[in-house]
Amino acid sequence: MKPLAYECPTTAADAVAALGRGDARALAGGTDLIVQIREGRKSVGRVVDLKRIPELTAIAQQPDGGFRIGAAANFNKIAAHAALANAYPSVPNSGRLVGSLQVQNRAGLGGNICNAAPSADAVPVVICLDARAEIAGPKGRRQVAVEALFASPGRNTLATDEILVSILLPPVRPRSASCYLRFTPRREMDIAIAGAGVWIALGSDGTIEDSRITLAAVAPVPLRTPMAEKALKGERPSHALFADAGRTAAREATPIGDTRGSVDYRRELVAVLTQRALLSCAKDLKLRITSP
Amino acid sequence: MNSVIRCEINGEEREVLADGRDTLLDLLRDRIGLTGTKEGCGNGNCGTCTVLFDGEPVNACLVLAGEASGARITTIEGIAHGNVLDAVQQALITHGGTQCGFCTPGIVISAVALLDRKRAPTDDEIRHAIAGNLCRCTGYDKIVEAIRSAASSSRASAP
Numbered sequence: 001m002k003p004l005a006y007e008c009p010t011t012a013a014d015a016v017a018a019l020g021r022g023d024a025r026a027l028a029g030g031t032d033l034i035v036q037i038r039e040g041r042k043s044v045g046r047v048v049d050l051k052r053i054p055e056l057t058a059i060a061q062q063p064d065g066g067f068r069i070g071a072a073a074n075f076n077k078i079a080a081h082a083a084l085a086n087a088y089p090s091v092p093n094s095g096r097l098v099g100s101l102q103v104q105n106r107a108g109l110g111g112n113i114c115n116a117a118p119s120a121d122a123v124p125v126v127i128c129l130d131a132r133a134e135i136a137g138p139k140g141r142r143q144v145a146v147e148a149l150f151a152s153p154g155r156n157t158l159a160t161d162e163i164l165v166s167i168l169l170p171p172v173r174p175r176s177a178s179c180y181l182r183f184t185p186r187r188e189m190d191i192a193i194a195g196a197g198v199w200i201a202l203g204s205d206g207t208i209e210d211s212r213i214t215l216a217a218v219a220p221v222p223l224r225t226p227m228a229e230k231a232l233k234g235e236r237p238s239h240a241l242f243a244d245a246g247r248t249a250a251r252e253a254t255p256i257g258d259t260r261g262s263v264d265y266r267r268e269l270v271a272v273l274t275q276r277a278l279l280s281c282a283k284d285l286k287l288r289i290t291s292p
Numbered sequence: 293m294n295s296v297i298r299c300e301i302n303g304e305e306r307e308v309l310a311d312g313r314d315t316l317l318d319l320l321r322d323r324i325g326l327t328g329t330k331e332g333c334g335n336g337n338c339g340t341c342t343v344l345f346d347g348e349p350v351n352a353c354l355v356l357a358g359e360a361s362g363a364r365i366t367t368i369e370g371i372a373h374g375n376v377l378d379a380v381q382q383a384l385i386t387h388g389g390t391q392c393g394f395c396t397p398g399i400v401i402s403a404v405a406l407l408d409r410k411r412a413p414t415d416d417e418i419r420h421a422i423a424g425n426l427c428r429c430t431g432y433d434k435i436v437e438a439i440r441s442a443a444s445s446s447r448a449s450a451p
Contacts, residue, residue, distance in 0.1 A: 003293045004312040006358030033353045034315065035335040076348070100424020101402070103336055105348040106355065188423035189337065245382060 001039060008049040012056065012136040012165055020138055026050055028072040029107035031099060032115045043270040049147045052285060056110075056165060064181070065171035068134075070112025072073035072162040075122070076101070078109060084093025088169060089284075090125045090178040097121040097182060100189055110164045113149055116156045116221070123222050124214035125180040131169050136242040137162040147214075150221035173210075176201035176283035182216060192217045196249065196273035200232065200281050208232045213274060215247070218266050226250040228274065234285045237282050237289055246275035293397040300361045301326070302370030310357040317341045317352035318366055319360065328368035328397050334427070338426035342398035343367050351404040351424075368397035371404060379449075380404055389438035391429035398425045403439045413449055415440065 009015045016127075018024060019209070023045040027033055036042040050056045056072040059081045067084050075095035079085065085092050091109075098107055098121050102177040123146070131146040138161055146167060151157050158164065181197035195216030203209035211232040215223045228249035235241050255266035282289050293312040297311045297319065300306070308323050318333075318427055320343070321325045332338035334353050341352040343365035380403045383389070390396045406413055406421035413421070418439045419432075427435065 001313055005293045005354075006295070006312050006356055008358065008361075027356070027359075029354075030356065031336055031351075032361070034354055034356060038313070038315075039335070047356065049356075051359070099336065100339060100351075102339055102342055102349050102351045102404075102424045103354070105350045106346070146316070264326060 001038060004037065004047060005045070005256060006049065007046060008052045008055075010052050013055055015048050015050055015053060015163050016136050016138055016161055018046070021032075021046075021276055022160075024048050024113070024160075027073055028111035028114070029103075030057075030111075031103050031107040031110065032117075039123075046227070050110075050163060056163075056167075066142075067169040067170065069093075069109055069167045069169070071114075071166055071175055072108055073110075074106055074108045075104035079104075084169075087172045088125075088129065088178065090197075091129075092182055092278050093124075093171070094122045094125045095179040097180075097192075107134070113167070114156050114158065114164055116150050116152070118153055118220055118222065119192045119195070119217035120222065121180065121182055121192055121195060121216065122139055124216050125199075126167060126169070127214040127222055128178055128180075128199035128212040129169055129198045129215070130212070131167050133164055134166045134168060135162050136165045136213060141165070147224065148220070152220050154279040161181065171202045175285060176210075177284040179277040179280040180216075180279045181280070183273060188196060191260070194218050194236075194253075194255070194269035194273060195268045195279050196270060198274060198277040198281060200237075200278065200285075202285065206287075207234055207236050207240050209234075213249055215249065215253055215274075216271055218255035218270055223253065225249040225274075227252055228256075232278075237287050239289060242275045242278040243271075245278060246271040246273075249274045295358065297357050297361050299362060300364045302366060303314060308357075312356075314357040315353050316343070316345075316350075316357055316360045317366070319384065319418075320365070320383075321355040326367050326369050329334055330394055337426070338395070338398075338404065339422075340398040342401040342425065344401060344405060347405075347408070348423050349402050349424075366401070369402055371400055378404060379446045380407065380439065383438040383442035383445065384435070387434050387438040387441060389396040389431060389434040391427075391431050392436065395425055395427045400425070403442065406439070407443055407446060411443065413439075413443060423427060 079092035178199040182192035184190035332340035
């Protein structure tokens with residue numbers, strides 16, 4: 001491992017300038033990056049710590065009722081934000097699945113996104129919630145959908161002199177709910193074999209007006225499933241509908257087979273997890289769903 | 293690339309020269325000589341290097357020494373009250389919640405952090421709090437018993 005310098009700017013502009021000098025990586029929680037550097041999987045001369053930039057660690061409700069989550073705010077801090085947990089319980093709940101309590105005291109949503117692991121547990125739900133990413137670069141700030149930040153396993157779409165500043169969640173839509181479920185052999189400290197995040201919003205007539213589904217660990221990037229989403233729209237929630245959406249999502253998944261699960265097994269998990277996540281949303285919305 | 297790290301360790305202000313590649317674990321063990329904190333996996337899976345960072349449990353192997361600048365660190369050496377063991381430490385002895393002992397410092401730190409937040413944790417909460425601490429002698433039941441007993445003895449002695 002080559003020599004490593006540690007820098008800790010206190011503004012986003014200084015962090016961008018520090019990254020612009022080259023041979024540097026942005027450091028948020030560090031729970032992935034520090035291991036990657038020390039094991040020689042990433043060669044870098046400088047790390048630029050983002051945790052001393054106040055807006056990067058702040059979590060705040062916005063005037064419109066939405067939320068701004070600093071990209072370096074750790075998962076325990078995210079879970080401790082009462083208004084956020086009340087509006088979007090699925091956000092802290094999915095953060096609680098990442099590593100251990102020790103890891104959650106360092107790691108956060110911004111790092112989980114930028115590390116770009118297809119299995120990232122905190123990501124599917126924020127994509128389902130239509131979250132935007134606020135990015136700072138040498139020419140100023142820009143926004144893109146969080147979904148657009150994923151290039152391939154371990155690669156995000158940020159330029160080397162850009163940083164993710166915050167994740168912006170819209171105000172809660174009336175009659176909506178979201179949920180992320182994953183499957184791991186062990187309950188804690190494990191990587192998802194497959195995961196499914198869902199969001200549904202009901203119209204005033206009780207049918208599903210809008211839906212989003214995002215899968216984890218079954219494609220090179222977190223995967224939206226447009227056919228399964230479309231299958232839900234305009235329909236009345238039922239066991240049969242949710243089971244059908246799960247089977248459709250399973251067909252849209254493009255998993256690999258590896259030591260943790262075969263292709264068929266991952267597809268089967270997608271069908272089951274998607275259906276269960278939809279049922280969980282129905283329960284949150286206090287819908288009475290007739291048994292199959 | 294050496295730099296001076298200033299932080300508080302076990303209640304004492306310290307100034308330590310560290311290499312940019314050092315983790316907080318390297319700083320504690322190799323630069324200061326506090327070898328009670330152990331290195332197991334070195335990548336955040338085993339939890340044996342758990343220390344308190346501003347009061348919260350973290351894996352010292354996943355923190356760069358530079359990140360500890362200005363922080364308040366508590367290691368296993370800072371847990372006992374003078375010559376009197378903390379209730380968690382005493383309970384682990386009483387209940388036989390330790391075999392080879394390698395995971396024990398990390399388990400103690402995680403348990404102390406839990407009992408700081410919750411005076412009467414459920415068994416599920418205890419198991420969740422130590423889920424990031426692997427014991428390969430697999431004596432978890434006795435560890436859970438010890439933490440449960442430490443919680444009740446702390447409640448009994450608290451005003």
